[in-house]
Amino acid sequence: MRHNHIVKKLSILGTTEIRGLDLSEPLDDELIAEIKDLWNKSGGMLVFRNQHLTSQQHIDFSRQFGIPFGSPEGVPMQDTVSRYLHPDHPELYCVSNKVDKKGVPKGRKGAGTYWHSDVSFREEPAAASILYAKQIPSVGGDTLFADGTAAYEDLSQAMKDLLAPLYALHDFAVAAATQYTNPFVINDDLDGANKALHPVIRTHVDTGRKSIFVNPGQTSHLDGFDQAESDALLKFLYEHMTQPKYIFRQIWQEHDLAMWDNRTMMHFAIDNYGDDPRYLERVTLMGERPV
Numbered sequence: 001m002r003h004n005h006i007v008k009k010l011s012i013l014g015t016t017e018i019r020g021l022d023l024s025e026p027l028d029d030e031l032i033a034e035i036k037d038l039w040n041k042s043g044g045m046l047v048f049r050n051q052h053l054t055s056q057q058h059i060d061f062s063r064q065f066g067i068p069f070g071s072p073e074g075v076p077m078q079d080t081v082s083r084y085l086h087p088d089h090p091e092l093y094c095v096s097n098k099v100d101k102k103g104v105p106k107g108r109k110g111a112g113t114y115w116h117s118d119v120s121f122r123e124e125p126a127a128a129s130i131l132y133a134k135q136i137p138s139v140g141g142d143t144l145f146a147d148g149t150a151a152y153e154d155l156s157q158a159m160k161d162l163l164a165p166l167y168a169l170h171d172f173a174v175a176a177a178t179q180y181t182n183p184f185v186i187n188d189d190l191d192g193a194n195k196a197l198h199p200v201i202r203t204h205v206d207t208g209r210k211s212i213f214v215n216p217g218q219t220s221h222l223d224g225f226d227q228a229e230s231d232a233l234l235k236f237l238y239e240h241m242t243q244p245k246y247i248f249r250q251i252w253q254e255h256d257l258a259m260w261d262n263r264t265m266m267h268f269a270i271d272n273y274g275d276d277p278r279y280l281e282r283v284t285l286m287g288e289r290p291v
């Protein structure tokens with residue numbers, strides 16, 4: 001590579017760490033292509049260490065890879081999370097247990113403490129999420145990632161054949177019922193725009209690889225099945241996907257910028273750090289309709 005950065009595999013599934021790259025400046029086309037290629041080869045998980053970015057630079061970096069939710073050309077995420085957006089940058093979703101002097105939360109506390117894929121309940125769910133750790137607790141606060149591609153590839157051919165034609169309903173109401181305090185759920189979010197039927201097995205637009213695309217946090221059921229039938233099949237898939245061999249554990253370092261692919265992975269933020277301050281900002285890139 002022309003740039004002097006160091007690329008290191010963090011897991012056998014491909015997860016990759018990059019050091020020595022400064023993302024605060026615009027990247028040339030060649031480097032953008034290299035990062036995309038590396039991202040795809042990593043199974044959708046890159047961790048850039050030691051980044052020193054303003055919120056605007058984080059957004060500018062992200063825009064080189066797609067259109068963020070909440071940007072002028074993009075659509076907003078669900079209204080329920082609007083209270084956690086950065087006051088000056090609607091592209092930034094803030095994740096934090098901190099409050100300001102008036103007691104107003106600086107971000108969503110306990111965000112993503114369940115297995116999910118960001119914004120999977122939209123007709124066009126998220127592609128990348130690009131999360132920047134500005135302040136991390138002294139211990140805890142790791143994020144788990146489950147690789148839906150490796151998990152798919154290990155299924156028997158009979159199970160692959162069974163799953164191939166199936167669709168699942170993804171519905172924000174599933175997350176709203178279990179993850180959000182009732183007064184803060186905006187009722188309009190429970191209407192049409194935050195429900196979508198997606199193939200259970202989706203094919204990545206760049207790599208052509210197939211991944212399991214259901215998650216317990218936001219998938220309500222398999223289309224056409226009785227609830228009990230659906231529950232049994234989904235339970236198998238969730239248990240299969242979350243076996244330790246498919247998990248990458250991101251142990252955050254301050255100034256990490258992690259870029260993951262919601263099309264190939266689901267993730268789980270571990271809430272085990274109490275009041276130890278934690279503050280991260282996320283840009284979420286809009287993706288295509290799953291096929």
Ligand SMILES: [Fe+2]
Pocket residue numbers: 112116117118267
């Ligand atoms: Fe998330």
